[in-house]
Structures are given as C-alpha cells and as structure tokens.
Amino acid sequence: MRRTVRGGPAAARPPRTRTPRVAEVVRHDRTLPNGLDVVLVPRPALHHVAVSLFVRTGSRFESPRHNGISHLLEHMLFRGTRRLPSAHAQARAFEALGGTLDAATAVDHGSLSIDLPPASLGPALALVAETVLAPCFSELGVERRIVRQEILQDLDEHGEPLDEEERLRGLAFGRHPLARPIAGTLSGLRRFDLPLLRAQHRRHYCGANAVVCIAGRLGAPDACTALVARTLGRLPSGRRVPTGPPPGAQRRPRALFLRHPGGNQTTVRLGFRAPALGAPDEPAAAMLLRVLDDGLSTRLYERLCDRRGLCYDVSADYDAFEDAGLFAVEASTDHAQAPRVLAEMLAVLDELRQAEVTEAELATARARHGYAVGAMRDDPAELCEFFGLSALLGVTRSPRARHAELCSVEAEDLRGVAARIFVASGASLLAVGGCRVADERRMQALVEAF
Numbered sequence: 001m002r003r004t005v006r007g008g009p010a011a012a013r014p015p016r017t018r019t020p021r022v023a024e025v026v027r028h029d030r031t032l033p034n035g036l037d038v039v040l041v042p043r044p045a046l047h048h049v050a051v052s053l054f055v056r057t058g059s060r061f062e063s064p065r066h067n068g069i070s071h072l073l074e075h076m077l078f079r080g081t082r083r084l085p086s087a088h089a090q091a092r093a094f095e096a097l098g099g100t101l102d103a104a105t106a107v108d109h110g111s112l113s114i115d116l117p118p119a120s121l122g123p124a125l126a127l128v129a130e131t132v133l134a135p136c137f138s139e140l141g142v143e144r145r146i147v148r149q150e151i152l153q154d155l156d157e158h159g160e161p162l163d164e165e166e167r168l169r170g171l172a173f174g175r176h177p178l179a180r181p182i183a184g185t186l187s188g189l190r191r192f193d194l195p196l197l198r199a200q201h202r203r204h205y206c207g208a209n210a211v212v213c214i215a216g217r218l219g220a221p222d223a224c225t226a227l228v229a230r231t232l233g234r235l236p237s238g239r240r241v242p243t244g245p246p247p248g249a250q251r252r253p254r255a256l257f258l259r260h261p262g263g264n265q266t267t268v269r270l271g272f273r274a275p276a277l278g279a280p281d282e283p284a285a286a287m288l289l290r291v292l293d294d295g296l297s298t299r300l301y302e303r304l305c306d307r308r309g310l311c312y313d314v315s316a317d318y319d320a321f322e323d324a325g326l327f328a329v330e331a332s333t334d335h336a337q338a339p340r341v342l343a344e345m346l347a348v349l350d351e352l353r354q355a356e357v358t359e360a361e362l363a364t365a366r367a368r369h370g371y372a373v374g375a376m377r378d379d380p381a382e383l384c385e386f387f388g389l390s391a392l393l394g395v396t397r398s399p400r401a402r403h404a405e406l407c408s409v410e411a412e413d414l415r416g417v418a419a420r421i422f423v424a425s426g427a428s429l430l431a432v433g434g435c436r437v438a439d440e441r442r443m444q445a446l447v448e449a450f
Helices: 069-076 087-095 118-133 140-152 164-173 186-191 194-204 221-234 282-292 299-307 335-354 359-376 380-392 399-407 411-421 437-448
Strands: 028-031 037-042 049-055 102-105 110-116 210-216 254-259 265-274 314-320 325-334 427-433
Touching: 028 221, 037 221, 037 380, 049 118, 049 380, 069 102, 069 140, 069 194, 087 118, 110 118, 110 380, 118 221, 140 186, 164 254, 164 265, 164 325, 164 427, 210 221, 210 380, 254 437, 265 335, 265 411, 282 299, 282 314, 282 325, 282 335, 282 359, 282 399, 282 411, 299 314, 299 335, 325 335, 335 411, 335 427, 335 437, 359 380, 359 399, 359 411, 427 437
Parallel strands: 037 210, 254 427
Antiparallel strands: 028 037, 049 110, 049 210, 102 110, 265 325, 265 427, 314 325
16 A cells, blocks of 8 residues: 655655665585585574575586486486485475475576475485485386476467567577576477486586585584585585686677567567676676666656556566576566657666766665665575575675675766666567557667667
C-alpha cells in the first residue's frame, strides 16, 4: 500500500539518508597441500552452518560440441556414490544430517551447497567429499531424461529458447563461449557418455580449481580446517582451468526479434557490453545498477511504471565475468507499446550519461548497499556465496571493503561509466512477442540512433 504524505516546504524535501556503518566480518583463509582454498567465516552467534564448494566449471569452459556437459555432470553427482549407490540413498544420507544438498551450474562456476545444524558439520563434509570424490555415475539414461525435461521447459513450440537472459547473452557475445546456453542442447545431451563425463570430472573437480567456504557456527577455525583437510583434502591437485581468450569488441548494435504472437505482451530486453570483474570502473557500474533499479523509488520504475504506466515491472541487471560484462534492462508490455517502452528505457539511460545523479540518489544507493551487507552477517549461505565466489574468481575481498569500494564512487564516476557503457555500438536488443514489422524497424532505428 502506498501512502501520500502532505505538508509544507519541509515535507517536500527528501529525508536525509544515513549511510550505515559496516562492521568487518572475520574470516580465516587456508590453502591445503592439494591447492584447495579454504575460507572460514565463523559466526558463533548463529544456530546453523553453511558449506559451499565452488568449482571453475560451466558453459564458458566448454567447446561447442561439449556445451552442456558441466550441467549434466552436476546432475550426475546426485546419482549416488560407491557407498551409497543410488540417488535416493544419497539424498537420505544428507537429509538425515538436517540439510538438503543443493547444486547449481552457471556460466563460469558450479556449486554444491548445504545448510545444516552445527553438530552435523563433520559428517556433512565427509559426505560432500564422498559426492565429489566417488560418484558412481549410475543411471545416465535416467538423468538424461531429467535434464531433457529441464531443457524442454525453456523451449517454445518451435524448439527456440525462451530464456531472454540467455538469448541476450548469446546475442551480445556471438560465438564466444560466454554466449553458450548453460544447460546445452538436446542434440548435445544425447552425445554425452560416461567416458566424457569422467574426463570432465577429473579436469574440473580438483583442488587447484575449487574453493570451499564454511560460514556460521563452525567451531574453532583450526579444528574446522582439519575437518576439511581430512575430507576434501583428498581431492586430486589438478590444475586451474583457464578461461581462454576474451570476447572480441562489439562494433555495431545487434537486434533479434522473436515472434510469439499468441501471448499478450512483448518482452523488451536491452543489453550493453560492460566492465569485466575487477576492472577499474566495475564498482561504478555496480552503483549505476543500484541507481537504476534498487527499489520502487529508483529511476527505471519511477519513469516507466509510476509516471508512464507502460508496464507492471521493469528491471536491470549487471553480470560481470572475468573478461567481460553485460548490463541489461528489461520490461514486458503490450505489443503495440514495445517501441515506446524501448524509447523510455533509452531516455533514462541517456539522462545518466548526460547529467550527474543527485546526491540524494547516491546516498540512498550507498545506504541500501550497507543494509544488504549488514543483513548478510546473519545468513551463512549468503556469506559463503560472497566469500567463496570472490576467492574462486580472484577478487578476494570482504563485505566491508566492497561497501567502501562502492561508497567511494562519486556522481561524476557514474556519469563517466554511463557514457562508456550506454553507446549504440555496444548495444544488443532482444524483443520477444508479437510486435509488427513496422514496430521492429522502429525499435532497431531507436537503438542505432542512440
């Protein structure tokens, strides 16, 4: 429910926003003899503990022929171990400890995670180690059928992918591995056999290519390190998997229009090449995202929804990879309104590159990031994701240091990074819905003239 507050001149002024102080989070870093990095984040006041194993794997490390094998391998790790030779027995063993094993595959990493009672930490580490050290790779045919269903749910009736985020990434990065779908394709899925899966497992699931993070009530750090050494310390050393060459520069705008006239709306997703992870202007790009889309009072929602009433929601996101980044804005609207939505998106972005944001906007963005960092202290899974992924991707930092890094961004930095990111030559436009041909041409012209 929205409330309207009326008053005199004092009421018209925006409230003063205080930037919260962010306390440091204690962490302990170790490296085992096999090369495995161990990050411990003790939070003794909490009543649970989270364990996450992060691995350098995913679609960006795959060849075109083997696209999707990282995702299938993630699934196969749930098919049991030599001691627990079925998916059901393995799941029961984890759940008897009070948690449920979760896993995910992304473009540039994979993870195995579990949140559980502190008393179960030792047995859980042993079971995670058993999962990655001794998978039995049983019932490949069954798991193929499961993954096939996962792929099918993201395809339309013509076999075209429905995931707008994935389609935009493919449009922006072309033939580079960053463009490949995480789950792969149905044809590729049929090709993967046990020798290929075992080779993929040996290459990626090794000490030099992984990080384990444990956060929450984990006990004495030295004792916890010893637990990790006795379990995951048995991973083979292996080698760190390289990322390969970065994507080439984009020199002209790209557009893709997919017709789905049966729906009621067209989704407009506009992306721009953006700074890579660790780039000097990456913090400014991250703050730019918060100015655009971090609550209902930020620029995109205020203009497209509150003021124009063009869509129910509008969002922005920014993915920073090791050697490239992609900044995107998305909204869904009536087919006929798609060109106007795109025009309004471009107008908001143009304002950012033409004029500096207000001090009030910047203060709110800083404060909201500080609140989010403070809340992270009570969430072991969030702490694992922050510390573990930072270590895996080579940008090791603390939440407090990250907050200070973002708070150091000034209005002129935001204007500068907006001018560098929001240019026609680095733009990619994806529209999925029932636009007329004339509207498609108009939208393409809008991006080219930006």
